[in-house]
Amino acid sequence: MTQHSNTRPGGGTGGAFGFVRDGYDRVGAHDLNTSDLESATVYGRNDENIGSISSLQLGSDDKITHAVVDVGGFLGIGAHSVLLPFEQLNVQRETGGSTVRVNLDTTKEKLKSLPHHAA
Numbered sequence: 001m002t003q004h005s006n007t008r009p010g011g012g013t014g015g016a017f018g019f020v021r022d023g024y025d026r027v028g029a030h031d032l033n034t035s036d037l038e039s040a041t042v043y044g045r046n047d048e049n050i051g052s053i054s055s056l057q058l059g060s061d062d063k064i065t066h067a068v069v070d071v072g073g074f075l076g077i078g079a080h081s082v083l084l085p086f087e088q089l090n091v092q093r094e095t096g097g098s099t100v101r102v103n104l105d106t107t108k109e110k111l112k113s114l115p116h117h118a119a
Contacts, residue, residue, distance in 0.1 A: 032100075
């Protein structure tokens with residue numbers, strides 16, 4: 001991982017916001033389509049798989065505003081869904097490629113403690 005000291009505006013105090021994985025570039029909401037993020041794996045602060053994006057919410061300008069992250073469960077069954085502002089996600093795209101990684105500065109346990117989001 002390549003460490004960077006800058007954080008995204010409004011983005012917390014480091015962790016997932018403080019790095020860009022080698023071979024990847026950070027991308028913002030204006031550079032993404034919903035199809036780029038649908039079913040994307042979400043990784044926690046220790047690079048562990050903590051869930052996946054099950055759906056996205058768009059604002060009136062058709063930009064992504066929120067993501068629903070499913071935590072736990074098996075093949076979507078029994079998952080705990082949480083709604084997160086898009087600014088909390090650190091989205092990176094493979095340099096010269098199309099693979100997308102989503103990182104959060106949190107743990108699976110902390111996400112499971114958030115209120116359940118009913119679709």
